[in-house]
Amino acid sequence: MAQVILDISVSLDGFVAGPRPTLDEPLGEGGELLHEWAYPLKSFQERHGRSGGETNVDSELMDEGLRDRAATVMGRRMFSGGAGPWEDDPNARGWWGDDPPFRHPVFVVTHHAREPLVLGATTFTFVTAGVEAAIEQARAAAGDRDVVVAGGAAIAQQALRAGRLDGMQLHLVPLLLGDGVRLFERHVADAPRKLQCTRNVESPTGVAHLTYRSAP
């Protein structure tokens, strides 16, 4: 059964991006530190058109994701590169370059209707009917494989509140960012909600890769 999985890196103090994003620093101040664990990996390097890189439990985890997942849902900021006046640019090509690393259908939640954008092996489809509609379209595109909800925080929270996530894979980074965009604002749950931790993979970088699903 295909699953809808939130997959996101988060600092120990709960942030998925730093404050004050710019086009040069779309993840906000310090936000790139959240992803340092991934950059050296062979899987990451390959996806970005480079050879070499490390293989370890982290790259195995990343390979598993690439194998199991066949569509991505993201917010318009993640598409265009952080918050800013450019995020609503109807001609934005995004900040993922000419050959984005997804190489499967990506559904961008936005208020601005536009035609699909094909870049390399990735097609970005712009969905104006909200997160749930984007997830439905992504499920249809993914067939019997999984859908990844990649962020940002607003999209993750909407999917969580709507009960549309089957699971979460959080990469808990040993880092205090101090400020930025919180993954879990208050009221992602209306009442205490138990989850089940189905996996805890310890990275050589100190990241804890934690997989959760709803408690049975």
Added chain:
Amino acid sequence: MAQVILDISVSLDGFVAGPRPTLDEPLGEGGELLHEWAYPLKSFQERHGRSGGETNVDSELMDEGLRDRAATVMGRRMFSGGAGPWEDDPNARGWWGDDPPFRHPVFVVTHHAREPLVLGATTFTFVTAGVEAAIEQARAAAGDRDVVVAGGAAIAQQALRAGRLDGMQLHLVPLLLGDGVRLFERHVADAPRKLQCTRNVESPTGVAHLTYRSAP
């Protein structure tokens, strides 16, 4: 070298207590769920004067803490039982009963001076000069053993901001509380600060016991 360690259970969405604490529910709504992993353990039961209980990696971790730590620092709410009109009661005996489970010196940070309170094998000393002073007194009392900063969040944040923590042991509970008291409010770090994850113990309950210290 004796260490000062924050040791606290926190929900996946970052809360160390639920909202609206009362004397009957001093951890706030749902807050007791944060500690469910500990209740069945042999170490916990013994500390609360009962026999039996489970032994597993969780109880080993708890035993280790009991062995290595010789003094505790806490806030007045943790002493008296959550936030409320009773927290500043100068005659409060706390909500830890006649034989509190600490059995070593406890230093309570408060604005209200009062004489030490001896209950069973635990002496509560009330410190009006702030968190750093309480940590200093606890260090002196603990000798070559460690000091545990037990919470609540305000005390933890003050100790962290003051650079007075050598490490943190977080028990990350697979639970969305939805609301309550955040462990990490914004600005616990003024700039991004890397930590080192020195241990990641996976509990059979799905709790991730994560130990951090400052990066070298």
